[in-house]
Amino acid sequence: MDQIEKFVKDSGLTISAFNVCFYDSNGTDEILDNILCGKKRANTGLFSLLPRTGDYTVVLDSDMQPRCITRTTKVDVVPFEDVTAECAAAEGDGTLAAWKKAHRNAFAAACEEIGIDFDERMKCVCEYFDVVYRADGQ
Numbered sequence: 001m002d003q004i005e006k007f008v009k010d011s012g013l014t015i016s017a018f019n020v021c022f023y024d025s026n027g028t029d030e031i032l033d034n035i036l037c038g039k040k041r042a043n044t045g046l047f048s049l050l051p052r053t054g055d056y057t058v059v060l061d062s063d064m065q066p067r068c069i070t071r072t073t074k075v076d077v078v079p080f081e082d083v084t085a086e087c088a089a090a091e092g093d094g095t096l097a098a099w100k101k102a103h104r105n106a107f108a109a110a111c112e113e114i115g116i117d118f119d120e121r122m123k124c125v126c127e128y129f130d131v132v133y134r135a136d137g138q
Helices: 001-011 028-036 085-090 094-112
Strands: 018-021 041-048 056-060 066-079 123-134
Touching: 001 056, 001 066, 001 123, 028 066, 028 123, 041 085, 041 094, 085 123
Parallel strands: 018 056
Antiparallel strands: 041 123, 056 066, 066 123
């Protein structure tokens, strides 16, 4: 049993399947801390794999150690231009304008990597979640 499977088992939750998440950025631990303190309660990405309500995710820190388990509570699929202030606030980005600025840049870079142009009509997945388990001391 690897450390992630042990972490899930130690949680005491009945989880038959789960995802693993690592925020690959300079702010990995800051993002994780925002999840643990309740400031960040959502993720948004360009439409790709669609999470489902009830999905579990093990979130890793910058040392690739499991720190918490989240459970998806709601999934909205909307064009970038229609993302709501509720989603921006749940992501911990404050205002909708701040969210759009940060995500426009990130999504444009992601699109450039695959050779397409970013368009504000592109569909985004707004995934809301709750923290259901924390590592000891979190």
